[in-house]
Amino acid sequence: MRAIWKGAVAFGLVNVPVRLYAATGEHEVRLHQVHREDGGRIRYRKVCSLDGEQVEWADIAKGYETEDGELVVLTDEDFDQLPLSTEREIEVLEFVPAEQVDPILLQKTYYLEPDRTAAKPYALLRGALEQTDRVAVVKVAIRQRESMAVLRVRDKVIVLQTLLWPDEVREADFPVLDDDVSVRPQELTMASSLVESLAADFDPSQYEDAYVTALEELIAAKVSSGDTRAPAAPPEEEGSSEGGAEVVDLLAALQRSVDKARAARGEDADEGSAGAGAGSQKSSRRSASTARGATGGAAKGRASTSSSSTAKGTAKGAAKDAPASKAPAKKTAAKKAPAKKSADDGDATPARRKARSKAS
Template sequence: MRAIWKGAVAFGLVNVPVKLYAATGEHEVPLHQVHKKDGGRIRYRKVCSIEDEPVEYSEIAKGYETDDGQLVVLTDEDLDQLPLATEREIEVIEFVPADQVDPILLAKTYYLEPDRTAAKPYALLREALTSTDRMAVVKVALRQRESMAVLRVRDDVICLQTLLWPDEVREADFPILDQDVTVRPQELAMASSLVESLASDFDPSGFEDRYRAALEQVIEAKVSSGRTQAVPQKEEVGEGGQAAGEVVDLLAALQRSVEKARGGGGAQADEAPAAEEKPEKKAPARRSRSKAGDDDGEADEKPARRSTSTRSRAKKADDEKPADDKAADEKPARTRRKRAS
């Protein structure tokens, strides 16, 4: 086990350096939310409800909303100024009879391990609690929160068990319990007989989590029958919840765009004449002007690099060409009519 806290138990003039270990741990089958289609893990991002943008951890603070709708923002600096007198000390306040501690107050349990130099005072406190059948009520600060707790003995180990504050226990307010109910002696005798028939010494090892066992059987059946799939490649999520792979793809796309803008300008210019040569296919009558057409194609490339005024003059010259072509097409027609006569 790994110690989660280091400090000392202080009662009277005795100081016992100890380490704190979590005494319990829930056993659950680890299930993740995945996409049914491809098995990808479902990720959660911290998004601002106003800007609808991911928020970095360094920009997150705690907030308290008042009854009249006002918001109080608490920063880490505000929380660091709060007094925690028992930050590294388990302060014993009093020793109380064990049966006076209501089990509903009991919360999480921790083991206390003494330092090598504190074995004797640790054993002294343990034996004192056992012989007097009492618990030590203490105050301790865990995870930046002060808690009330008790020290009790389990086997040879002193346990620290945190308690709920009194105002954290809800009152049981059920009006039906105030009604007068008459229990007949025969009914009480039968109930007592049933209790005696099921009486036993408590042994928690005789119980098991049947749901977890059944779930593990379902998983094992799928594995043994081959109904599995490869785990999708994990993506490292960076700041703002954006996957690292997306950033790399974006940088690669930008790099290609820069290279295309720097060295691909000539290629774009070469593609331009191909688009401008399409109108020439509509004028098959220009048999004897193929050379001139080639010259025109070269001339069409140049205006793409000239100024706006130069392009407008070139366009005007192109507009005048159809009239000349029309005259050239009409001339062979007049010659044919003259020969026919």
């Protein structure tokens, strides 16, 4: 067992260092809620009712709603400031007869184990409780919850049993119990005889949980017959190291964005997809044609460059062989000059023409 609390029992001037252990544990077959179709586990997540987002445990605080509907949020720091005088101490308040403690008040049971150095004061307290046939009424704080409790002896160990507070016990308010009901003496005698016929000393070990036993047998039978299935592997969480889920979510988000934009333009999503496919094919053909054109253009450019270089070489060779070929070019230029002059004459006035003829 593992201790859940450590402190001391204080009665009078005596302190008994002890450790607290849970004395009971429920025995049950642990069953999970699963999806009937595929066997997937049903998970419960803490979700904010306002934004629908899952909330981490570190971001959760306790809240109290007032009668006016206002919310008071209490943090761990607020609880740490509350006084708990019995936080590490089991304070003995009084010793009372055991029969005066109503069993309805009993809540949960713990064992008290003494430290090795406190064996003698522990035995002293245990002996005093046994000799006086009384229980000690105490106060204790477990997991920041202050409770009333009693200390009593069970075999050789001191047992702590927490109690409900008086206002936590409901009153039995059944008007039918106030009705006058007549019971004949013969009926009461017969009922008493039945009680005596079933009278015995209580031995809880002779009883068993028949339901749990039958459930365990049912599960064992299904296992032996092969009526089982492999548990379904849960899907990868978002943000995994492989990043697969992020890629899928990104593609889905992009597709939704495209569909939304097309819908805003009045285009059908399917038509847009078909148009996108056709556009992709046209773009592919256009790219191929462009590539071929670029290749052909480059070849033509190289051929033109080569022809030009050849022509230049031929012209240079011809010029070396026939240097007189430049003269006709000068004559042609001389012939062109009068054309300019006649153009000027056409534009000149008669007086200017007469002056020019006298001068010539």
